[in-house]
Amino acid sequence: AQTVTQSQPEMSVQEAETVTLSCTYDTSESNYYLFWYKQPPSRQMILVIRQEAYKQQNATENRFSVNFQKAAKSFSLKISDSQLGDTAMYFCAFMKPGAGSYQLTFGKGTKLSVIP
Amino acid sequence: DAGVTQSPTHLIKTRGQQVTLRCSPKSGHDTVSWYQQALGQGPQFIFQYYEEEERQRGNFPDRFSGHQFPNYSSELNVNALLLGDSALYLCASSLVARGDTQYFGPGTRLTVL
Numbered sequence: 224a225q226t227v228t229q230s231q232p233e234m235s236v237q238e239a240e241t242v243t244l245s246c247t248y249d250t251s252e253s254n255y256y257l258f259w260y261k262q263p264p265s266r267q268m269i270l271v272i273r274q275e276a277y278k279q280q281n282a283t284e285n286r287f288s289v290n291f292q293k294a295a296k297s298f299s300l301k302i303s304d305s306q307l308g309d310t311a312m313y314f315c316a317f318m319k320p321g322a323g324s325y326q327l328t329f330g331k332g333t334k335l336s337v338i339p
Numbered sequence: 340d341a342g343v344t345q346s347p348t349h350l351i352k353t354r355g356q357q358v359t360l361r362c363s364p365k366s367g368h369d370t371v372s373w374y375q376q377a378l379g380q381g382p383q384f385i386f387q388y389y390e391e392e393e394r395q396r397g398n399f400p401d402r403f404s405g406h407q408f409p410n411y412s413s414e415l416n417v418n419a420l421l422l423g424d425s426a427l428y429l430c431a432s433s434l435v436a437r438g439d440t441q442y443f444g445p446g447t448r449l450t451v452l
Contacts, residue, residue, distance in 0.1 A: 227381075256439045268382070268429060268443035275439075314381050320439055326372070326395060327431075327441060329381030 225250045229330035236305045244300045244333050246315030256318040257298045263311040310337045343444035351450045360415040360447045364432030371413040376427040425451045
């Protein structure tokens with residue numbers, strides 16, 4: 224079974240600064256997907272960024288980028304130019320694609336607070 | 340383009356009762372997954388439906404059951420409610436051909452007293 228570990232329960236960052244959230248995972252699979260989801264106080268789980276394991280290039284989405292280290296099984300999220308609206312819970316998730324299901328396995332989350 | 344919708348928003352039940360939660364997938368999606376998110380935890384996979392059948396199930400008892408309708412909408416049923424069933428229940432939809440990305444609804448907050 225796959226496991227996802229987020230070792231930082233809470234973090235804070237000053238507005239306009241950069242912050243990095245950590246995630247490690249454990250799997251014996253070679254083909255998989257990794258995700259970062261954001262869950263603001265409104266509860267809606269929002270997809271932030273996605274990475275395919277077979278791609279060596281790190282994914283980027285505007286101010287969000289990842290550092291994917293496949294050998295180390297590490298998948299960190301960097302948020303640049305932090306904004307107040309980035310305040311939320313951030314969840315790292317793993318998916319092993321294949322016949323039968325596309326099930327997400329989540330970490331416990333990191334609560335990020337952006338300070339004005 | 341309508342996103343994933345869930346109803347109701349909140350629900351309060353007592354132990355032993357039964358509850359039904361509803362989900363309509365994002366337009367164009369045909370696969371629905373259900374997750375349970377306890378307070379302070381990440382979501383846990385309950386089961387996934389495609390073509391009106393349960394494709395895979397997580398580590399949840401048979402008290403949790405589901406259904407998918409021809410229009411791809413889905414229901415989650417929980418029987419004999421326990422206090423520990425209190426949680427946020429999230430529905431996510433995807434397109435089986437692009438099953439790698441799931442889009443979530445706003446969730447239903449279930450409180451069991």
